[in-house]
Structure formats: structure tokens, C-alpha cells
Amino acid sequence: MGTEASHGRSILHIDVNSAYLSWTAVEFLAHGRADDIRRIPSAIAGDPRSRHGIILAKSEPAKKYGIKTAMTLAEAQRRCPDLALFPPDHAMYKVYSDRMYALLCEYTDIIERFSIDECWLDYTGSEKIFGPPLEAARAISARIRKELGFTVNIGVSTNKLLAKMASEREKPDKIHTLYPGEIAEKMWPLPTDELFGVGHSTKQALARVGLRTIGDVAHADAVMLRQLLKPVMGQLVHDHANGIDDTPVLREELRAEKSIGHSTTTPRDVTDEEEALRYLLSLSERVGLRLRDAGLEAGVASVELKNKSFYTYRHQKKLPSRVRTTSEIYEAACAIFREMWRGDDLRLIGVSLTDLAPAGARARQISLFEDPEETARGRAIEETQDEIRKKFGRDAIKRGTLV
DNA sequence: TCTGGGGTCCTAGGACCC
DNA sequence: TCTGGGGTCCTAGGACCC
Numbered sequence: 529m530g531t532e533a534s535h536g537r538s539i540l541h542i543d544v545n546s547a548y549l550s551w552t553a554v555e556f557l558a559h560g561r562a563d564d565i566r567r568i569p570s571a572i573a574g575d576p577r578s579r580h581g582i583i584l585a586k587s588e589p590a591k592k593y594g595i596k597t598a599m600t601l602a603e604a605q606r607r608c609p610d611l612a613l614f615p616p617d618h619a620m621y622k623v624y625s626d627r628m629y630a631l632l633c634e635y636t637d638i639i640e641r642f643s644i645d646e647c648w649l650d651y652t653g654s655e656k657i658f659g660p661p662l663e664a665a666r667a668i669s670a671r672i673r674k675e676l677g678f679t680v681n682i683g684v685s686t687n688k689l690l691a692k693m694a695s696e697r698e699k700p701d702k703i704h705t706l707y708p709g710e711i712a713e714k715m716w717p718l719p720t721d722e723l724f725g726v727g728h729s730t731k732q733a734l735a736r737v738g739l740r741t742i743g744d745v746a747h748a749d750a751v752m753l754r755q756l757l758k759p760v761m762g763q764l765v766h767d768h769a770n771g772i773d774d775t776p777v778l779r780e781e782l783r784a785e786k787s788i789g790h791s792t793t794t795p796r797d798v799t800d801e802e803e804a805l806r807y808l809l810s811l812s813e814r815v816g817l818r819l820r821d822a823g824l825e826a827g828v829a830s831v832e833l834k835n836k837s838f839y840t841y842r843h844q845k846k847l848p849s850r851v852r853t854t855s856e857i858y859e860a861a862c863a864i865f866r867e868m869w870r871g872d873d874l875r876l877i878g879v880s881l882t883d884l885a886p887a888g889a890r891a892r893q894i895s896l897f898e899d900p901e902e903t904a905r906g907r908a909i910e911e912t913q914d915e916i917r918k919k920f921g922r923d924a925i926k927r928g929t930l931v
Numbered sequence: 932t933c934t935g936g937g938g939t940c941c942t943a944g945g946a947c948c949c
Numbered sequence: 950t951c952t953g954g955g956g957t958c959c960t961a962g963g964a965c966c967c
Binding site: 936937938939940941942943944945946947948949 | 954955956957958959960961962963964965966967
């Protein structure tokens, strides 16, 4: 009982330690920098001059000063005046993420990328080739360190939830198991918000009925939890607290993208429509490029605004016909913006698309006001522009209004 | 010079239809 | 004068994740 052999699946969760910071450190070392920024109080943060000043990742020494992810840079610097800071580089992160993914693919072809720095592996069936899961975890950890230069935490168990909860334990560079027989000892003493799926607001709701640890939730009445947290969340939390999770590890090919969006915090408040529309065009362009790259088209467009008081509102619109081009997206975004904007000073503007499907898969409804030839021409032009951008970079072509 | 950006999923209410 | 009950679609908003 409670041993790996008696359970159906064998799941690993791999989590890069302080991903953005570790990858920056490795990149620096590769380019001849003498010191390792992982050994000093350091962080990756955006630029506060453009209102992007929050901590995205921090080193272990920085953690000792109480620096936390998503903390404002000003607060972090109060806690640690000597904090060494480095800007984010998402293109570089993708390169390191892909390298790790390629290495993990040697151990199984059932891998789910949960984010740029986390993966689940369904290792069931690979035991015959690479040995017991704990041995594989040790081999993976050692190879990532040696071949890629950074460290990971690995959680080993029988489902995704337990594997993830295992990898969240002591960091960095650790391997933990959390088999069903270990739940009471390792998981139940933790506070409720350490349970995957429980955030601030659910923690508060649970505390109001006296539930403070994961064990409290595990032993609570499921009917009561469903009433307290609504059916889905109540059941999920009760299941998770008891280590129950039968969701499969979903390979990338089997996962359909649900939305594509971009948003930007503007360097200064946007107060007039003309400027807002310029942002909408630039965002529509980026979203459109990604949409066409993925070979998709969209049925719903939405615009998100955040004003200077940090109040966020979002409106969406089901489009009369499915869209693909930047001009179609931009047109929809403008219409939504004009309807929703309350005239407040804006600090963030976002555009996103949902109801995605492969281009042409669903019958296109041709609107009475649309000239099919013109639509086709517009699309052909944009596809040529996409090719040029792919070859020469995103800024190779700019619309007159953006220059 | 406080406070990012990318997502997923769930709920509730109104419109509309039979 | 009293006043159904499903079901679907659409939209806004919130919670949660990294």
C-alpha cells in the first residue's frame, strides 16, 4: 500500500528554480561574465520608468530579504538596497525552455508544458527503459544541471496534482515524492492556500468556516464545501485536499489554444481616443500575426482596459463573421473600445481573441456589406507582410500611423 | 518612479426560443 | 388575471495559475 508499484500512473513534475533569474545567470556565464548572479541578492524586474516595475524572479539570497515575486521594485529595494537588477528577456527564456523540453522528450513522449518553466511527464511505461521514477528524476535533474546549466525541482507521484505539490516542497535543486501514503504527513499540515487551486479568496472563504489546513479541508464535508465554494470549486478543493486528480498529462498537439491576446501597460496614462486607437492597432497587429501563424481564425474579440485607479474592465463581442486579418481585428477592437470606454485615464490596454478554430474549418458567413474579393485581397497582402516580418523581425513593416 | 503579461475555467443574468 | 420551465447563446466579472 502507498508504494509506487501499487498505483496506476507514474507522474513527474519538473519546475525550473527561479527560472528567469537562473536562465539569465546561465546566459551571462556563457558570455564570459565572471560571477554567478544566483549567488548574490539579485532579481529580474521590469523598468519602473515605463511603469513595469515589479519583481519577476529573484535569487535565493534575495529571498532571504523577503523579496517576493510580483512585489513592486520600490518595495524590493527598500528591503534590499543592494539588490542587483536585470531586465527580462522573454525570447531568451523560450530558448532555454525549449532545450529543457527537448531533453525531457527523451524520457517519454507524453509531456505537458504547463508554463514556460514547468512540465508534467507521464512516465508510466518508461520504467522498463529508464528504471523507477525516482531514478529517472535523479538522472533528469543531473543532466539538466550538467548539460543546460540550471537546476530544477522534481516532484514524483501518481497523478499531476500530487507531483506538482511534491515539486513545490523545499527548493532549490530538490527531488521530492508525494505518494498517496504520504499525503497525511506531507500535505495535510500545510495552509489551505498552498493547495493547487486555492488562492486568496478561497482561503478566506475556507477560514470563515474554520478550515485552515489542507487536512481540515480533506476531512470537511464535501456537500458543505460545494455549497460554500460553488459545485465545481467545492468538489475540486475537496478532491485535491485528498490527493485525488485523474486529469491526464496532455501533450501539446492535443491541446487546443483557447485564446490569443496581448496587453500593454502604457508608459503614461492614455487620455484621448486617438492615442488609444494607436495602441489598439499595434496590439491588433501582434495578436493577428500570432493568430495567422497558428493557422487560426477567431469568432470573438475583446478589449481590456485598466484605468489609473487600477480598475479593470473588459468587453467582448461575438463577431458577425470570423476574422483573421489585422484590419478585421482592429476594426472590431475599435468598435468595442468606443462602446466601452468610460473616458477615464487608462494605464493598460489589451486586445484578445477567443472562439478560435482552424482557418476555414467553419463555414464563413459572408456579410451583406462585405466584398469577398476585397477580403481575399486584404488577406493575401497580410500574409505577405507576415512572411517579411518573420524574416526580418516584427518591426520590419510598420503602418503609417505607427511610425 | 508602487503596482506585468500571458493564460484557463467558472458563474450568473438577460435575451430568446419552444 | 396570473404568470411554466427548459434550453442555448451571449456577455461581464471573478478566481486562479505561472
